[in-house]
Amino acid sequence: MPAPDIHLLSVGTALPGPPVDNATLVRRLKVPAVWEQWIDTFIGTHNRHFAVDLETGAVHTTLTDLGVSASTRALAAAGLDSGDIDFIVLGTASPEMLMPTTVNMIADRLGIDNVPTYQLQSGCTGAIQALDVAQAMLTAGPARTALVIGADSCAKHIDLSLNFESMQPSEQVNGVLFGDGAGAAVLSTRPARNSAVIRQVYLRLVGMNREPGQSIEWYGRADRNSDRPAVSEDYKAIEESVPKMAVEVLHEVLDHLDWDESDVDYLLPPQLSGRMTARIRDALELPRAQEVSCVAETGNTGNALPFLQLERALPRMSAGDRALAIAIESSKWIKAGIALEKV
Amino acid sequence: MPAPDIHLLSVGTALPGPPVDNATLVRRLKVPAVWEQWIDTFIGTHNRHFAVDLETGAVHTTLTDLGVSASTRALAAAGLDSGDIDFIVLGTASPEMLMPTTVNMIADRLGIDNVPTYQLQSGCTGAIQALDVAQAMLTAGPARTALVIGADSCAKHIDLSLNFESMQPSEQVNGVLFGDGAGAAVLSTRPARNSAVIRQVYLRLVGMNREPGQSIEWYGRADRNSDRPAVSEDYKAIEESVPKMAVEVLHEVLDHLDWDESDVDYLLPPQLSGRMTARIRDALELPRAQEVSCVAETGNTGNALPFLQLERALPRMSAGDRALAIAIESSKWIKAGIALEKV
Numbered sequence: 259m260p261a262p263d264i265h266l267l268s269v270g271t272a273l274p275g276p277p278v279d280n281a282t283l284v285r286r287l288k289v290p291a292v293w294e295q296w297i298d299t300f301i302g303t304h305n306r307h308f309a310v311d312l313e314t315g316a317v318h319t320t321l322t323d324l325g326v327s328a329s330t331r332a333l334a335a336a337g338l339d340s341g342d343i344d345f346i347v348l349g350t351a352s353p354e355m356l357m358p359t360t361v362n363m364i365a366d367r368l369g370i371d372n373v374p375t376y377q378l379q380s381g382c383t384g385a386i387q388a389l390d391v392a393q394a395m396l397t398a399g400p401a402r403t404a405l406v407i408g409a410d411s412c413a414k415h416i417d418l419s420l421n422f423e424s425m426q427p428s429e430q431v432n433g434v435l436f437g438d439g440a441g442a443a444v445l446s447t448r449p450a451r452n453s454a455v456i457r458q459v460y461l462r463l464v465g466m467n468r469e470p471g472q473s474i475e476w477y478g479r480a481d482r483n484s485d486r487p488a489v490s491e492d493y494k495a496i497e498e499s500v501p502k503m504a505v506e507v508l509h510e511v512l513d514h515l516d517w518d519e520s521d522v523d524y525l526l527p528p529q530l531s532g533r534m535t536a537r538i539r540d541a542l543e544l545p546r547a548q549e550v551s552c553v554a555e556t557g558n559t560g561n562a563l564p565f566l567q568l569e570r571a572l573p574r575m576s577a578g579d580r581a582l583a584i585a586i587e588s589s590k591w592i593k594a595g596i597a598l599e600k601v
Numbered sequence: 602m603p604a605p606d607i608h609l610l611s612v613g614t615a616l617p618g619p620p621v622d623n624a625t626l627v628r629r630l631k632v633p634a635v636w637e638q639w640i641d642t643f644i645g646t647h648n649r650h651f652a653v654d655l656e657t658g659a660v661h662t663t664l665t666d667l668g669v670s671a672s673t674r675a676l677a678a679a680g681l682d683s684g685d686i687d688f689i690v691l692g693t694a695s696p697e698m699l700m701p702t703t704v705n706m707i708a709d710r711l712g713i714d715n716v717p718t719y720q721l722q723s724g725c726t727g728a729i730q731a732l733d734v735a736q737a738m739l740t741a742g743p744a745r746t747a748l749v750i751g752a753d754s755c756a757k758h759i760d761l762s763l764n765f766e767s768m769q770p771s772e773q774v775n776g777v778l779f780g781d782g783a784g785a786a787v788l789s790t791r792p793a794r795n796s797a798v799i800r801q802v803y804l805r806l807v808g809m810n811r812e813p814g815q816s817i818e819w820y821g822r823a824d825r826n827s828d829r830p831a832v833s834e835d836y837k838a839i840e841e842s843v844p845k846m847a848v849e850v851l852h853e854v855l856d857h858l859d860w861d862e863s864d865v866d867y868l869l870p871p872q873l874s875g876r877m878t879a880r881i882r883d884a885l886e887l888p889r890a891q892e893v894s895c896v897a898e899t900g901n902t903g904n905a906l907p908f909l910q911l912e913r914a915l916p917r918m919s920a921g922d923r924a925l926a927i928a929i930e931s932s933k934w935i936k937a938g939i940a941l942e943k944v
Contacts, residue, residue, distance in 0.1 A: 261741070315823070351699055356817040357724050358933035362808050366933070371809035375935075376730060379720045381700050387719060391734055397741035398604070414821025465705050466714035474699040476819040478757025479831035480658070488822035590701035590709070592718075 264393050264445055265453040266598060267338075269569040270331025271441040273556060274319035274411075277305035278312065280434075286312045287422045287433055297434050302532025306437025306557030309411040315418050321354045321411045324440035325364040328565070329405055332442040333368075336450065340369040343444075344401035347376045347391050349384030349408045349561040351474060352415075364407065374401075381472070382528070383461065383587040383594035384408055384561035385441065390459040392445050402447045408561030409440035415474075415488055428490040435491075435531055437557025441565020454572060454581070454598040460511050462593045464503070471495045471588030496530065496588045501541040504528055507584045507595040508542055515597055517580065522547040524575060526567040526583035529553035538584075547582075548574070564596070575600040607736050607788055608796040609941060610681075612912040613674025614784040616899060617662035617754075620648035621655065623777075629655045630765045630776055640777050645875025649780025649900030652754040658761050664697045664754045667783035668707040671908070672748055675785040676711075679793065683712040686787075687744035690734050691720045692727030692751045692904040694817060695758075707750065717744075724815070725871070726804065726930040726937035727751055727904035728784065733802040735788050745790045751904030752783035758817075758831055771833040778834075778874055780900025784908020792944065797915060797924070803854050803938040807846070814838045814931030839873065839931045844884040847871055850927045850938040851885055858940055860923065865890040867918060869910040869926035872896035881927075890925075891917070907939070918943040 283306075284294045297303065309319040325348065333339060348361035361377040380387050385408035392404040415432070422433055445456070471492045477484060504527065512518060525547040527538050532554040539549055550571040552563070559566065564583050571581050581598045626649075627637045640646065652662040668691065676682060691704035704720040723730050728751035735747040758775070765776055788799070814835045820827060847870065855861060868890040870881045875897040882892055893914040895906070902909065907926050914924050924941045 353722055353819075356694055356722070356819050357815055358808070358813045359722050359724075362806055362933035362935075365806055366809055369809065370806075372805050372807055374730075374733065374804040375806045376734065377722045379696055379699070379702050379722045381702075387717075390717065391719065391737075394734075394737040394741040398737040414819075414824050417823040420822075461717040462715050463705055463708055463713075463718045464715055465701070466709055466712065470701045472700055476696075476699050476757075476821065477825050478819065479763075480760040481757050482820050482825040590705035592705075 261397050262447040264396050264447060264456045265449045266456060267444040267446050267450045267453045268332050268335035269441060269443045269565055269572060270328045270335055271439065271562065271566050271569050272324045272327035273307040273439045274309045274324060275307050278308055279305050283434065289422050300533060301434055302536065303554055303557050305555050307439060309413045309438040310416050317413045321350065321352065321360050321409050322363045322367060324411065325360065325407050325409045326367045328440040328442040329364060329368055329407055332444050336444040338444060342403050343370050343373060343405045344403050345374040345395060346370060346405045346407065347378065347388040349378040349380040349388035350410055351381045351384065351560050352410045353377065380561060381587045381589050382560055383585045383592045385564040386459060386585050386594040386596050387461060389596055390461055393456055393459055396445060396447050404445045405442060406445060407440065407442045408565055410560035410562055411438040412436050428492065429487055431491050431493050432489045435558050437559050439556060439559035439562040439566065441562045441569065443565060443568065454575065454600045457515055457597040457599050458511055460507060460595040463590065464593055465590035468591050470590050471499065473589065497534065500528060500530065500534065500586045500588060501538045503586045503593050504538045504584050505541055507593045511582060511595045511597050519544055520546050521580050522582050523579040524548050524550055524571045524581035526550045526564065526571060526581060528584055528586045529563045530558055577601065604740050605790040607739050607790060607799045608792045609799060610787040610789050610793045610796045611675050611678035612784060612786045612908055612915060613671045613678055614782065614905065614909050614912050615667045615670035616650040616782045617652045617667060618650050621651055622648050626777065632766050643876060644777055645879065646897055646900050648898050650782060652756045652781040653759050660756045664693065664695065664703050664752050665706045665710060667754065668703065668750050668752045669710045671783040671785040672707065672711055672750055675787050679787040681787060685746050686713050686716060686748045687746050688717045688738060689713060689748045690731040692723040692731035693753055694724045694727065694903050695753045696720065723904060724930045724932050725903055726928045726935045728907040729802060729804060729928050729937035729939050732939055733804050736799055736802055739788060739790050747788045748785060749788055750783065750785045751908055753903035753905055754781040755779050771835065772830055774834050774836050775832045778901050780902050782899060782902035782905040782909065784905045784912065786908060786911065797918065797941040797943045800858055800940040800942050801854055803850060805936045806933065807936055808933035811934050813933050814842065816932065840877065843871060843873065843877065843929045843931060844881045846929050846936050847881045847927050848884055850936045854925060854938045854940050862887055863889050864923050865925050866922040867891050867893055867914045867924035869893045869907065869914060869924060871927055871929045872906045873901055920944065
């Protein structure tokens with residue numbers, strides 16, 4: 259028996275609170291007004307959503323809330339309910355707690371029980387890692403329908419009492435790159451009207467002997483007074499490496515599928531920032547493909563990003579259309595891609 | 602083509618530093634000497650290993666170090682090297698950082714590159730979750746050989762400046778239950794001399810509408826001065842639920858495989874504590890099965906535990922022998938088991 263096709267049936271997403279524009283962000287971080295123009299020009303991200311109220315610092319939307327909202331929408335769009343789900347995979351870099359895992363708190367709220375669940379600790383390629391795990395499980399059987407979620411929240415990292423102006427650039431940049439959000443997809447071995455087939459999931463760690471491009475710490479009881487920076491970026495290394503890595507993903511996926519550049523109808527490029535996404539899109543040289551991006555309006559939402567892009571792309575695709583999403587993880591350097599075809 | 606058998610080729614483990622006995626632990630936690638007898642009698646764990654020097658508080662062995670040591674031993678025992686590994690799965694409740702993931706730091710040190718890697722955020726059923734993901738990937742193909750790791754370290758939670766005597770019992774108990782360690786296994790679609798075939802991996806979240814039995818927090822930059830306890834246990838709920846859940850796993854796995862109680866030659870029961878393990882073993886009523894436990898000498902090492910048990914069980918198994926490992930996760934209540942047969 260040949261392996262079954264795995265179908266992406268539906269996507270749902272959730273963003274917390276109202277959009278926060280650069281003027282509001284700059285005012286709240288208490289940095290000079292000129293930063294607004296700097297973020298617009300050099301980062302290229304205009305809005306993002308936060309799970310935290312920027313006035314009070316209170317968390318108004320938990321990661322579980324975001325995951326439940328996105329999942330509920332994905333299930334409704336697929337015409338399924340919680341009893342139809344055979345297992346759940348969540349990818350996140352920012353779990354609410356170490357234990358219980360957030361995937362299990364989301365399952366509880368969705369009324370999904372007596373199934374396996376998996377939570378991946380993952381960054382910007384996490385959505386594709388989660389889709390990869392789900393695809394393998396569905397291919398191996400006997401599970402037939404999966405809920406796959408990607409979600410991130412900066413809530414525990416947003417310390418509004420800090421002086422942003424005096425930080426190192428490697429820390430400052432984090433204040434303006436990220437946003438909070440969640441996405442979810444329903445995958446199944448059974449096709450549905452308007453579903454797309456997953457043609458390949460591509461994933462490669464290529465971090466050997468390379469310094470991490472991004473580090474995010476957690477503190478425990480014993481080391482919470484540590485001076486280690488919480489989040490830091492080597493933005494220069496990221497700018498230099500990510501476009502090259504994205505081009506490698508493109509060619510490796512096309513070669514594997516025996517597609518050529520003109521076969522890609524929709525390109526879902528990496529979404530580090532508005533400006534980086536534009537540079538990567540240009541490096542990919544796919545003039546025929548329509549770009550589907552969201553980062554300028556959502557910020558970099560980590561594990562949620564490819565779902566936000568897929569939600570925009572799927573309704574635009576006609577039978578036979580092909581889409582390629584590319585994601586790059588800079589922490590220890592991972593290349594990832596997913597190729598879809600509407601059938 | 603029928604699905605290939607998945608073979609467990611080898612296991613390797615690593616424990617940091619010398620064993621710490623109850624007398625030493627009680628002295629270091631500055632609690633009354635009577636605790637030594639209390640731990641012996643009511644917990645039943647006599648030794649554990651710590652990644653932290655109990656005199657200075659310094660970390661002498663990182664989680665990456667532990668994972669690398671266990672993996673190196675597992676690879677050597679399988680007669681394979683890093684180039685033979687098609688992907689890696691790590692399960693841990695205590696990642697070194699949020700990003701980069703520990704699995705990728707381990708891969709770097711092992712010289713494994715250009716492959717997919719996955720890190721599960723997981724507790725006491727994490728080893729079985731990681732084996733489950735690996736089994737699905739190997740069954741789905743094209744990957745043929747996997748490195749699967751389970752590792753945990755309490756380093757960030759061991760704050761020796763705290764006054765243990767004044768804590769709530771829900772926090773105190775954590776000081777005496779856990780130990781640090783790692784285990785690794787090589788799985789392959791190709792058999793080897795002395796390998797065991799995985800007959801079933803069983804995994805079910807059963808947490809709906811139940812309060813978590815265990816919680817482990819992490820603190821970020823913004824909330825690190827929070828008063829929330831870092832680690833807490835509802836030991837009473839655990840004592841009540843875990844034996845029942847273990848019996849359910851036993852019967853569900855036996856039913857699925859059409860094995861009966863007398864077919865189980867080796868039982869690898871849950872390892873919460875020496876005393877709990879004895880209670881669970883009695884509840885399972887498998888008088889013919891030889892018990893393989895380690896908790897009295899290693900403490901509860903979380904994601905490492907089933908590997909520590911498998912390392913002890915495999916050399917004792919003869920062709921045709923069957924083993925069943927059971928693990929229960931109390932944070933949001935997960936039942937897990939893995940059944941093996943020596944061929």
